[in-house]
Structure formats: structure tokens, C-alpha cells
């Protein structure tokens with residue numbers, strides 16, 4: 158029954174994903190788009206002043222370095238005389254203006270425009286320009302999601318000089334495609350602190366660009382591995398998630414080619430990944446870490462295996478039914494995404510804290526970022542069964558990551574048919590201690606223990622959890638630690654109790670708080686064997 162459900166679920170997800178990516182429509186961000194708005198501010202024959210505004214109206218996708226490169230096709234013989242806040246990459250053949258004293262900025266039929274870099278001369282700037290073509294997502298940084306430039310347009314001497322809207326827009330970022338501009342209501346500008354509104358003189362046009370991962374790249378760009386405190390193996394990323402070619406990967410100890418070859422900072426450098434079985438530039442790991450009575454805790458790690466790139470303003474989008482009850486997110490920013498505003502917020506976005514972990518550095522020991530989440534159990538729906546604790550989808554920078562097959566998900570010991578019998582070989586015991594809340598407040602000094610329950614480890618952790626659930630009562634916190642045969646707590650190098658999992662009335666960070674005084678022994682008042 159469970160397997161059938163998993164299968165049905167997997168099939169629907171796959172269909173859903175394919176149809177959504179190939180049409181450039183994203184159900185997680187149904188209104189996501191980048192608009193190119195043209196405001197004709199002033200217009201007389203042969204002389205037109207235009208403001209162009211690129212606006213990233215996507216919740217989580219952003220335009221990273223090397224930034225947008227806007228191009229279009231002039232329908233009539235137009236030239237750009239002057240540009241502020243941006244520049245064309247080439248001037249083209251302006252020999253028709255050789256006699257006029259000054260030459261236009263660009264005479265190409267298809268000009269390519271790039272944003273100026275930060276710190277450009279003040280007289281070439283306009284407001285909201287000069288960020289090197291980077292557009293942040295709306296959720297991540299609402300102040301930098303637009304780019305603006307101004308230009309004056311004229312015509313070749315043999316042209317009528319009428320303004321005609323260009324066509325075939327392209328923002329020069331893989332995966333985006335734009336339709337032709339359509340006429341929209343003139344943009345209104347507010348002046349005098351909003352007391353007066355002026356509007357674009359002649360007209361406003363808007364072209365809309367949408368993203369499709371399918372168009373962006375034939376192969377995925379990231380993968381997900383899974384693990385859980387109740388399962389001894391890590392479920393790795395599927396083999397060849399991002400292709401199989403080992404010719405472009407860097408073996409451990411090898412010099413990343415980035416250091417060897419020169420490259421143009423204006424070009425996106427194609428990834429050179431560390432050699433792995435999955436060959437992905439980005440690896441996400443989801444670990445179900447701790448089980449508390451009313452909460453559970455997940456650790457998410459994103460690792461950069463691309464030796465060519467630091468991911469600035471990276472973000473993760475996660476789909477999990479329990480995200481509607483996120484209690485706390487450590488060291489990342491979090492925003493719940495509710496695309497349809499229907500109250501089902503099972504989708505959330507995570508991103509780094511500015512100047513702390515907003516850059517996912519290139520491969521190496523420091524090439525990862527981590528968070529932990531504390532989620533409140535929805536008692537009606539929460540379960541560790543059938544992979545419920547694992548995410549349905551994960552996106553890194555707006556691109557879908559490859560998930561392991563549901564058949565491979567970590568299983569509860571003794572639950573799924575194919576799992577082998579649980580860890581009977583372990584020599585230690587799994588002990589459940591029931592500590593009064595009062596003693597917990599006094600830093601869990603073991604002298605204060607009133608009662609604890611010892612369960613032989615061959616009962617398996619899942620059985621232990623069941624016993625713990627039965628044993629708990631409303632005034633008590635329950636802590637499960639590893640103990641040896643003589644009821645001595647088994648300590649790690651840092652003299653911390655090796656915690657397997659814990660049930661508490663209130664969530665607590667386990668590893669740092671459960672210090673054991675060196676000479677303390679648990680006082681055994683009541684031992685119950687199962």
C-alpha cells in the first residue's frame with residue numbers, strides 16, 4: 158500500500174515538473190516574470206527620449222553576475238545617440254553620420270545593452286542603474302530588483318524619424334525568452350513626495366520575459382541527498398544526476414582550472430565540478446536530525462562543488478507539507494511562499510544573511526552553507542513513515558534539484574519490508590530518561606534525575622521512540638541518550654552525551670546544552686526494562 162502511494166506520488170510529481178518547465182510556467186511562482194518597460198518620455202521627429210526599466214518580478218529567481226545583456230531589433234533605421242545608466246557593447250557602423258560632427262552611441266540594427274558597473278561616473282548614472290546587470294529577486298532584496306537606463310534615439314538620415322517600437326527582445330540570460338512589447342497604460346511617476354503625478358508623455362510599452370529551466374540547460378544543476386537519525390545510511394544523490402561526463406571534473410588535489418585560465422568577467426563561466434558520482438555543481442543534503450515531543454529538527458546543507466563560481470545571493474526553495482509550521486530557522490533568512498494565497502503554505506524560501514553567508518563560496522572546505530529548522534509537529538499529519546519527513550521538491554536558485562527515488566528514502570527500522578533488522582550489534586543501550594522540567598531548567602544535571610527507562614538497543618530506535626511516546630507525560634521532558642551497560646552515559650570527545658534523539662516540551666539545541674558534569678552519575682530511581 159505504502160509503495161503504491163509512493164509510486165503514484167512520484168509519477169504525478171514528474172508529470173507536473175515536466176509540464177511546468179517546458180511551458181516556462183512555474184506553479185511555485187505563477188506571476189513570476191521579468192518585464193521590460195519602455196516609457197517614451199519625449200518625442201519629436203528624429204529625437205526621442207526613452208526610459209527603459211527592467212523589473213524582476215519573480216519571488217525567488219534572480220539575475221546573477223555577469224548580469225543581463227538586453228538586446229532588441231530596430232524595426233526602422235534607428236540609432237541610439239546617447240545612453241545613461243547603461244551602454245551598448247558595440248558601436249557598429251556609424252559612417253553614415255561621418256559628416257555630422259559627433260557620432261551616435263550605437264548604430265547597430267540589433268544593439269546589445271549592458272548595465273554600468275557600480276561606481277561609474279556620476280554624470281553617466283541614473284537612479285536604479287549601475288549594478289553590473291544584477292537583479293535580485295523580490296523576496297530577497299526588494300530594493301535592487303529593478304534596473305533603469307535612459308537613452309535618446311534618432312534615425313539614419315534617410316529615415317522618416319518616427320518612433321517605432323523595436324521587437325525581438327532578449328535579456329541575454331539562459332532560460333529566459335521574451336515576447337514582443339505591447340502597448341500598456343502610460344507609466345505614472347510620482348513627484349513632490351507623491352503629491353503630484355506625471356506620466357510618460359507619449360506611450361508605454363511592455364515586453365514580458367519568462368524563465369524555463371528546460372530552455373536554460375539540458376542537464377539539472379543540483380541534486381539532493383537524504384539522511385535521518387533513525388537510518389544508518391545516507392541516501393546519496395542519484396548517480397549522474399547532472400550528467401556523467403568525467404572529462405570536465407576536478408579530482409581531489411587537482412588544481413581547479415579557474416586558477417590556470419584567464420576568463421572574461423562578463424561571461425558566465427561554464428561549471429567545472431569536483432568529481433563525484435552525481436557530477437552536480439550544487440549538492441543539497443537534508444538530514445532529519447532530532448525528534449522532540451512536539452517538534453522535529455532538520456539540518457539542510459548546500460555545498461558548492463563548482464570550482465569556477467561563488468554563488469552570490471543564492472537561495473533555496475523547499476516544498477514540504479510541514480513548512481506551514483516552521484517554528485524557527487537558524488542562520489538563514491526564511492520566507493513562506495504561498496503562490497495561490499489559499500492558506501496551504503507548504504513552500505518556503507531560504508537565503509543567506511547579508512555579509513555572513515549570502516555568498517556560497519567555491520568548492521573547498523568552506524564551500525557550504527548550513528541551516529537548521531525547527532518544525533512543529535502537526536499531530537494529525539506528522540509521521541516519519543513513508544518518507545514524509547523529506548522534502549517533495551528543492552530548488553536551488555530557481556532550478557529544480559534531482560531527488561533520490563522515493564523507493565530509496567530512509568526507512569524507519571523494522572517498518573519497511575526490505576530493511577534489514579535494526580542495530581542489534583550495538584553494545585550500548587538506548588536509554589530513555591524522564592527528567593522533570595525543573596531539573597531540565599537546572600542544566601540537566603543528572604543528579605536531579607528522578608526516573609529513567611532503559612531499553613536494550615536491539616529494540617531499535619523506532620521502538621524506543623514508541624516507548625518514549627508512551628512514557629511521556631505532560632510535565633516531563635524525555636531525553637534519549639546512549640548509555641553503556643553499567644548505565645554510564647556514553648560521552649563523545651567533547652564530554653557531551655551522545656544524543657540519539659530527544660523529546661522535550663520546549664525545543665532546545667541539544668549539542669551545546671547537555672553537558673555532563675565529569676563525576677556525575679545518573680541516580681537510578683526506577684529502571685524499567687523492556
Ligand SMILES: *[C@@H]1O[C@H](CO)[C@@H](O)[C@H](O)[C@H]1NC(C)=O
Pocket residue numbers: 250251252253
Ligand atoms: C557602413 O555603412 C555604410 C552605409 O551607411 C556602407 O556604405 C559601408 O560599406 C559600411 N561599412 C561596413 C564596413 O560595413
Ligand SMILES: *[C@@H]1O[C@H](CO)[C@@H](O)[C@H](O)[C@H]1NC(C)=O
Pocket residue numbers: 324325335336337
Ligand atoms: C515579434 O515581432 C516581429 C516583427 O513584428 C516578428 O518577426 C516576430 O516573430 C515576433 N516575435 C514573437 C515572439 O511574436
Ligand SMILES: *[C@@H]1O[C@H](CO)[C@@H](O)[C@H](O)[C@H]1NC(C)=O
Pocket residue numbers: 415464465466467518519
Ligand atoms: C570566490 O571568493 C573567494 C573569497 O572571496 C575568492 O578568493 C575567489 O577568487 C572567488 N572565486 C571566484 C570564482 O570568483
Ligand SMILES: *[C@@H]1O[C@H](CO)[C@@H](O)[C@H](O)[C@H]1NC(C)=O
Pocket residue numbers: 480481482483492493495498500502
Ligand atoms: C503561512 O502563510 C501565511 C500567509 O498566507 C503567513 O501569515 C504565515 O506566517 C505562514 N506560516 C508559516 C509558518 O510560514
Ligand SMILES: *[C@@H]1O[C@H](CO)[C@@H](O)[C@H](O)[C@H]1NC(C)=O
Pocket residue numbers: 478535536537538
Ligand atoms: C492534514 O493535512 C491536510 C492537508 O495537507 C489538512 O487538510 C488536514 O487538516 C490535516 N490534518 C490535521 C489533523 O491537521
